[in-house]
Amino acid sequence: MIPLDNFARIRQNKKVNTFNQLEAWMTFLSTDEPEMIIDLITHFPEFKPLYKDIYELCQNTEQVMHMYSKELQLLDNNTVHLMLDEMQAEIETQRAELENNKMKLAEKDNEISEKNNEISEKDSVIAKKDNEITKKDNEIAELKRQLAAHGIKQ
Numbered sequence: 001m002i003p004l005d006n007f008a009r010i011r012q013n014k015k016v017n018t019f020n021q022l023e024a025w026m027t028f029l030s031t032d033e034p035e036m037i038i039d040l041i042t043h044f045p046e047f048k049p050l051y052k053d054i055y056e057l058c059q060n061t062e063q064v065m066h067m068y069s070k071e072l073q074l075l076d077n078n079t080v081h082l083m084l085d086e087m088q089a090e091i092e093t094q095r096a097e098l099e100n101n102k103m104k105l106a107e108k109d110n111e112i113s114e115k116n117n118e119i120s121e122k123d124s125v126i127a128k129k130d131n132e133i134t135k136k137d138n139e140i141a142e143l144k145r146q147l148a149a150h151g152i153k154q
Helices: 004-011 021-030 034-043 045-059 061-151
Strands: none
Touching: 004 021, 021 034, 021 045, 034 045, 045 061
């Protein structure tokens, strides 16, 4: 791989008549200077029909515009595909985050459920203790009544 812009800078130090076939092709692809084109055609006549085709193509504005519109349509399609791929990747990332959040939420729900069960058990223990206290209070009241009925003061 040879970058054409680097070749164009190096080419300035050489004459076209010293070019090999590869250098001639690279010059064809990288230059738009009329003097260089004429020099290239003079030493490499096989490029003349190619330059002629390019010249005729540039003269036909409608055909050039059609060519550009096809290229723009292709670019638009490629852009749409790229955007769809990016959106799909984003959706997949969000889907994974959502699943992760659902799992965390389920864990929190389980923790809350366990805490609620603990609270229910403690409420049950408290209710039993309240019943025992009420029984004891009733027993004390009964004993006081019996003592009062027998004439015994406290």
